[in-house]
Each structure stands twice: as structure tokens, then as C-alpha cells.
Amino acid sequence: MNAAPPTTSALAQRPEHSEESPLSVHAMTVAYDRKPVLWDIDYDAPSEALVAIVGPNGAGKSTMIKACLGLIPKASGTVEFWGQAHKRARSRIGYVPQRESVDWDFPVSALDVVCMGRYRKIGWCRPVSRAHKRVALECLERVGMADFAKRQISQLSGGQQQRVFLARALAQESDLYFMDEPFAGVDAATERAIIAVLRDLRAEGKTVIVVHHDLQTVPEYFDHALLLNMRVVAAGPVEHVFTQENLHKTYGGRLTLLSEAAEAIARRDRGG
Amino acid sequence: MSDLAYGFIALDLMPMLAGVLAALCCGLLGNHLVLRQQSLMGDAISHAVLPGLVLAFLVGGTINPAYMFLGAGASAIVTVVLIQLVRRLGRVEPGAAMGVIFSVLFALGVFLLEQGNARAVDLDASCVLYGNLESLSLHWTPADTWDAFLSKATLEQIPRQIWTLLGMTGASIVFMVLFFKELRISAFDPGISTAQGINASAIQFLLMVFVAAAAVASFEAVGSILVIAMLICPAATARLLTDRMGSQILVSALAALGASVGGYFLSANAPESLVHGGSVNAAGMMAVIGGVLLVLTIIASPRHGIVARAVHRQKLSRRIAMEDLLTTLYRAREAGAPHHASGMPAVARAKSSGLVTAKNGALSLTERGLADASAIIRRHRLWEGYLVDRAGLLPDHVHAVAETLEHLDSPSPNETDAPHGDQHGKPIPPAS
Numbered sequence: 001m002n003a004a005p006p007t008t009s010a011l012a013q014r015p016e017h018s019e020e021s022p023l024s025v026h027a028m029t030v031a032y033d034r035k036p037v038l039w040d041i042d043y044d045a046p047s048e049a050l051v052a053i054v055g056p057n058g059a060g061k062s063t064m065i066k067a068c069l070g071l072i073p074k075a076s077g078t079v080e081f082w083g084q085a086h087k088r089a090r091s092r093i094g095y096v097p098q099r100e101s102v103d104w105d106f107p108v109s110a111l112d113v114v115c116m117g118r119y120r121k122i123g124w125c126r127p128v129s130r131a132h133k134r135v136a137l138e139c140l141e142r143v144g145m146a147d148f149a150k151r152q153i154s155q156l157s158g159g160q161q162q163r164v165f166l167a168r169a170l171a172q173e174s175d176l177y178f179m180d181e182p183f184a185g186v187d188a189a190t191e192r193a194i195i196a197v198l199r200d201l202r203a204e205g206k207t208v209i210v211v212h213h214d215l216q217t218v219p220e221y222f223d224h225a226l227l228l229n230m231r232v233v234a235a236g237p238v239e240h241v242f243t244q245e246n247l248h249k250t251y252g253g254r255l256t257l258l259s260e261a262a263e264a265i266a267r268r269d270r271g272g
Numbered sequence: 273m274s275d276l277a278y279g280f281i282a283l284d285l286m287p288m289l290a291g292v293l294a295a296l297c298c299g300l301l302g303n304h305l306v307l308r309q310q311s312l313m314g315d316a317i318s319h320a321v322l323p324g325l326v327l328a329f330l331v332g333g334t335i336n337p338a339y340m341f342l343g344a345g346a347s348a349i350v351t352v353v354l355i356q357l358v359r360r361l362g363r364v365e366p367g368a369a370m371g372v373i374f375s376v377l378f379a380l381g382v383f384l385l386e387q388g389n390a391r392a393v394d395l396d397a398s399c400v401l402y403g404n405l406e407s408l409s410l411h412w413t414p415a416d417t418w419d420a421f422l423s424k425a426t427l428e429q430i431p432r433q434i435w436t437l438l439g440m441t442g443a444s445i446v447f448m449v450l451f452f453k454e455l456r457i458s459a460f461d462p463g464i465s466t467a468q469g470i471n472a473s474a475i476q477f478l479l480m481v482f483v484a485a486a487a488v489a490s491f492e493a494v495g496s497i498l499v500i501a502m503l504i505c506p507a508a509t510a511r512l513l514t515d516r517m518g519s520q521i522l523v524s525a526l527a528a529l530g531a532s533v534g535g536y537f538l539s540a541n542a543p544e545s546l547v548h549g550g551s552v553n554a555a556g557m558m559a560v561i562g563g564v565l566l567v568l569t570i571i572a573s574p575r576h577g578i579v580a581r582a583v584h585r586q587k588l589s590r591r592i593a594m595e596d597l598l599t600t601l602y603r604a605r606e607a608g609a610p611h612h613a614s615g616m617p618a619v620a621r622a623k624s625s626g627l628v629t630a631k632n633g634a635l636s637l638t639e640r641g642l643a644d645a646s647a648i649i650r651r652h653r654l655w656e657g658y659l660v661d662r663a664g665l666l667p668d669h670v671h672a673v674a675e676t677l678e679h680l681d682s683p684s685p686n687e688t689d690a691p692h693g694d695q696h697g698k699p700i701p702p703a704s
Contacts, residue, residue: 069467090469097463106307106460107517116457120468125450152515168464 012227019083022176022207023068023227025260028077030067039231040078046224050198052238054211055228056251061211062098062106064228065178068104069095081176094174096165098181104154110164111149114139119172139167142200143191159190166194177201179207180212184213195221216264218242278416278456284540286431291498291532291558293437296489297444298502299528302657303521304448306507307459314503316374317480318487318496320351322381322400325488330388337436340488348484351377352477403495403555408433433493440489442682447482448521451475456517494555500561502528505566512573526554531562574665592679593618595648598627599678601637606698610634646701652678653700657690667695 023045030038038060045051053061066072068079070086081089094117114136115128122132140146143163148156153164162182169177179190182194198208198221200235209226212218218225218238225241227250234249242265273281300312321344324391328336328343351373358369385400408431415421448455450645454475458465462472483503490499497678510523542552597618604611612633618637622628627641637645655674659665662685665673677684687693687700694700 066463071463071466090467093467095464095467097461100461102311102461107511107515107520108456108460109516110514112456113460116461116464119453119457119470122453124454124470126451126453172468
């Protein structure tokens with residue numbers, strides 16, 4: 001071994017891998033059972049931004065988030081957060097998994113779930129103190145769910161459950177958030193509540209990376225977009241990358257989706 | 273000390289204590305298996321430790337707890353790894369993988385038992401299943417006065433199995449209290465748990481090691497049938513009675529205590545007529561009581577039980593029948609035609625609660641009945657209007673839907689939601 005592997009600082013010197021960037025993905029490939037799901041992903045997320053990851057089913061959107069968080073192994077590539085490995089940046093990263101990924105019959109209250117966002121701060125083998133519960137309750141208040149704190153989670157509607165998940169992410173007090181389809185199957189009130197919280201987070205200087213399904217609302221809700229279909233098709237500010245051509249490349253010939261997107265683009269052009 | 277007390281202490285105390293400790297230990301750990309929907313994993317591990325135990329016995333030459341825990345721990349690890357392998361390579365569902373592995377490993381254990389020189393000692397196949405509770409009293413001859421009983425000599429007589437079980441139960445309680453939070457998050461949401469640095473697979477593995485150790489500590493005294501029953505029944509019982517993890521664990525401990533103490537006394541005092549050839553196996557009876565408790569809870573649990581749900585349905589259908597009677601009478605009154613209905617239980621109930629009166633066989637609404645009926649009719653007609661005006665249904669399709677919606681407690685539309693009024697030209701009664 002004569003050539004030393006590139007160190008963190010060497011990567012950080014490269015313009016696209018700055019310590020400013022909350023997330024830098026470099027040459028990441030992920031495979032399930034030797035079948036690649038993500039190929040050679042390069043991506044740098046801006047700070048203080050709401051980023052949408054869009055792409056068709058099976059494009060690897062959730063996989064990308066999980067691989068960044070170290071929940072599934074990478075075949076190759078590096079992921080850095082502010083120029084640091086995930087292990088060292090862990091407490092600055094929040095995560096909202098898909099709502100269907102957990103058992104909502106689990107015997108816990110909404111407040112218990114939100115407290116889970118504090119577990120890292122509380123530390124191993126220690127009980128949840130009153131101060132941490134108070135923070136959790138404030139987070140429930142921010143998503144309009146304080147009245148439901150004592151409810152068992154199976155007694156909440158789908159939208160309310162999603163808001164509990166969001167409150168748990170807030171309780172993590174992170175600087176970078178990954179959210180996997182927080183808008184899927186929620187009511188209008190919840191959608192408004194979520195987007196208000198996302199905008200608050202951005203105003204506090206945080207970055208939120210959201211897997212999003214509804215192409216129509218991308219220009220309205222997000223600053224940046226990452227168009228994904230096994231590879232990165234395009235990434236950057238929404239007004240640059242959210243074009244007919246890029247969407248066509250991402251989605252192939254799925255006409256209904258494309259016409260929806262065309263509408264959205266037209267609306268954005270009129271509005272802008 | 274009275275004869276009765278001495279008889280109990282000399283004959284029953286040690287076997288009962290072993291049963292109670294084993295039930296408590298397995299019952300507590302079982303909560304985390306039930307919460308992870310992995311009860312079968314407990315079943316698998318408690319069977320699959322057998323070859324490890326036998327090997328430990330063959331290597332150690334005698335029943336040596338340290339070797340046995342090592343052997344069982346090794347088998348538990350092999351089991352978990354093999355199950356993963358079969359799942360991935362054989363592409364079968366997890367339940368099938370567990371079933372294959374634990375039955376094969378258990379068979380291997382029985383084979384080793386038969387082959388090895390273990391046959392001569394108290395490691396034999398039936399002991400593995402039913403345990404050997406009654407033998408715990410054999411070398412236990414405590415003093416018969418309280419002063420002499422409460423001494424160091426008595427402590428020294430307590431069988432080794434009791435100490436092992438006591439240690440294991442204590443260790444399980446410490447584990448579950450210390451890692452309460454970590455066990456909770458890794459069971460509920462492994463993704464966020466791991467992302468925060470609480471490795472869900474590691475916690476899961478630790479839990480499996482504890483289950484394996486509990487199975488080993490229990491098996492010699494109580495046998496694997498009680499282990500499996502206690503890993504599942506108390507926790508499943510408590511799951512139906514509570515909706516918080518902490519209270520579930522406490523209730524499961526009570527259920528385990530009840531099943532073991534109750535089972536022991538029933539087996540000790542079983543009526544002669546029911547017992548063919550000697551005595552009832554105490555561990556088996558404890559497992560049966562654990563199962564009976566679960567069945568009783570399934571039937572009678574206040575919220576999730578069969579009875580509670582049946583009562584709820586009955587109440588609901590009575591209310592709907594009553595509301596349908598009131599609206600029928602309202603419509604009859606609107607049409608100016610008298611209504612004759614009798615024999616229906618709803619009519620009798622409506623009469624006795626003063627909503628309906630009968631004159632010459634024709635039913636009519638009282639003032640209170642009319643008020644109730646107007647409110648329901650109002651909901652019905654507003655829902656019909658809403659379904660046409662807002663949801664775009666055709667007027668002749670909405671009656672059946674509104675017939676259901678009128679019975680709901682949730683807020684119904686008001687006049688602004690249904691600007692065109694009733695779809696069939698009928699007046700909408702005003703809000704009271």
C-alpha cells in the first residue's frame with residue numbers, strides 16, 4: 001500500500017464535496033441480491049433547501065435514502081455529511097421512514113413515539129426524563145397533535161400518524177432530514193401542516209430531502225429536485241431541472257404522468 | 273411449624289418455585305417476541321438449543337451449567353444464522369425457514385441423546401419435554417422449626433436449578449429494565465433505531481441470546497413445553513388487555529405467576545377421577561393454565577374480546593333498528609298514512625322509552641320521538657344533497673348511501689354543503 005486512500009479533507013477540498021454540503025454522495029452503487037438498484041450515484045445536496053427526490057416506482061428513491069443512512073449496505077461509493085462519515089454525523093441527521101414500515105398496533109402512545117426521536121440524546125440505558133418529554137410535547141404541538149399525545153397510535157388516522165412521525169423527526173433536532181413519502185395518503189390538513197413545518201425547517205437553515213410522488217406539487221413545495229431512475233437523470237434547482245425533457249428521461253413514456261408534469265411546468269412558468 | 277406448612281415446604285416449595293421462576297423469566301422475555309411478531313422464533317430457539325446442550329453434556333461429562341450455557345448459546349447463534357441462510361438461499365418465507373431449522377436441530381439433539389452416553393443420566397427425551405419438577409424435592413430436607421429453617425444450612429440445600437433460574441430471571445429483569453427504551457425503538461421502528469445508532473439487529477440478537485439462555489435455565493427443571501407456552505401465552509394475554517408496553521409487561525408477569533401457581537396447585541390437587549395412573553405433570557398443567565388464561569382473555573377482554581365486540585355490535589344494531597323505526601314513522605306521518613307495525617323488538621323498546629305511542633294498532637311518534645326522528649331525517653336528506661351537489665352522484669343512487677351515513681355520529685353536512693336542498697323535493701327539517 002503506497003497510495004493513501006483519499007482522506008476526508010482531500011474530498012472536502014473538491015469543490016463539489018465541501019464541508020458546507022450537508023450530503024455528498026460519490027460513486028454510490030447499491031445492489032439487492034447482486035441486482036443493482038442504484039448505479040454510480042453522484043449527488044451534492046445544497047444547504048438550507050427543500051429537495052424532492054422524484055422518479056418512477058422502483059427507481060431506487062427509498063433505497064438511496066436508506067443507503068445514505070447506512071441502513072442497507074452499499075456495493076461501492078462514499079456518502080459524507082458535512083465532509084464527515086455517517087457515524088460521526090449521526091446526531092445531526094433525522095429520518096422519517098414510510099408510514100407503512102411500522103406496526104401501528106404497537107402498544108405505545110403518540111408521545112412515546114415522539115420521545116423515540118430523543119433516544120440518541122438521552123443515551124443508552126437511561127430513562128426518558130421529564131425535560132425530554134417536554135421537548136417531545138412541544139414537537140407534537142408544532143404539528144398540531146398535542147391533544148393526541150396520550151392516544152395509542154392505532155387510534156390515530158393515517159394523516160395523524162404521519163404527523164406523529166414528523167414530530168418525532170423534529171424531536172431529533174437535526175440539521176439534515178430524510179423523509180420517505182411523508183405526503184403519501186394524507187389528508188389536506190396534514191399536507192398543509194407538513195409543508196408549513198418543512199418551510200420552518202428551511203428558514204432555520206436546515207435541509208430536508210423528501211421522496212415525493214406528486215409531480216404536480218414539486219415546483220410549489222421544493223427548491224431543488226433530484227430526478228432519479230437507477231441513475232441520477234438530473235439534479236439542481238427546480239426551475240432548471242424540472243423540464244419536459246428531463247422528466248421524459250426519468251419516467252420514459254408514461255404519458256399521464258408527463259402531462260401532469262407539463263401542467264405543473266406551465267403553471268410554474270405562468271407564476272414565475 | 274405446623275405439619276401443613278412443613279408438608280408444603282418440604283414437598284411443594286421447590287418445584288413450585290422453579291415453575292414460577294421459569295414462567296416469570298420466559299413470560300417477561302416473551303413480551304418482546306410478541307411485540308416483534310416473532311413468537312415462533314422463541315419456539316425455534318427453545319427447541320434448537322437441545323443439540324448444543326447434549327454436546328455440552330457429552331464434552332463436560334456432567335451437568336455443568338457453564339458448559340450448558342455455552343453450548344446453548346452456540347446453538348442459538350447457529351440457529352439464527354441458519355434461519356437467515358435458509359431464508360435467503362432457499363427463498364422461503366421466514367416461518368418456513370424457522371420451522372425447517374428448529375425441527376431438524378431438535379431431531380439432531382434427540383439423535384445425539386440416544387447415541388451418547390447421556391442416556392443413563394437425567395438427560396432423556398421426555399425430561400427435555402416435560403422437565404423434572406418433582407425431582408427438585410428429592411434432596412431437599414429442610415428443618416422443621418422456623419428457627420432452624422431460616423439458616424444457612426437451608427440455603428445450601430436449595431437445588432442448583434433454583435439458583436440458575438433465579439439468576440436467569442434476575443438477569444432478564446435487569447436486561448429488560450436497562451434496555452427498555454432500546455428494546456422498544458428497535459422493535460417498533462428498526463430503521464430509525466439503527467439510523468440513530470441503536471443497532472436494531474444487535475438488540476434483536478441480544479434478545480435471542482437471552483431467550484436461548486432462559487430456555488436452557490428452564491429446560492432442566494420444567495421442560496421445553498412450559499418454556500414455549502410461557503414465551504407466548506402471558507405476553508399474548510397481556511397484549512389483549514393493555515395498550516402500553518410497560519403495562520403489558522406487568523400484566524404478563526401477573527399472568528405468568530397466575531398460570532404457574534394455579535397450574536401447580538391444580539396438578540397437586542387434581543381429583544383422582546381425572547388422573548389415570550398416578551399424578552398430573554405440574555409443568556404441563558402450568559402450560560395448560562397459561563393457554564386457558566389466553567383463551568379466556570380472547571373471549572372476555574374488555575376492548576378486544578369476542579364478548580365485548582358482540583355486545584358492541586348488538587348495541588349498534590339495536591340503535592340502528594330504533595332509528596329506522598323512527599324514520600319510517602316520520603315518513604308515514606309526512607305521507608299522512610298511519611303505520612301499523614308490531615312484533616318488532618324495536619317497537620316495544622320505542623314504546624317503553626316514550627318515543628312512540630300506539631292508538632288502535634297505529635303507531636305514532638311522541639313529541640320526543642318526533643324530535644329524534646327529525647334529526648335523523650335531516651342528516652339523511654342533507655347527506656343526499658351533499659352526495660349529489662359535492663360528490664357528483666346521480667340523485668337516484670344516493671338513498672342507500674345516505675341510509676348508512678344517517679346513523680353515523682360524525683358531523684353531517686349543513687345547508688351550505690347541500691345548496692340545492694333535498695334531492696327528492698322533500699323539506700329538510702331544521703336543526704334543533
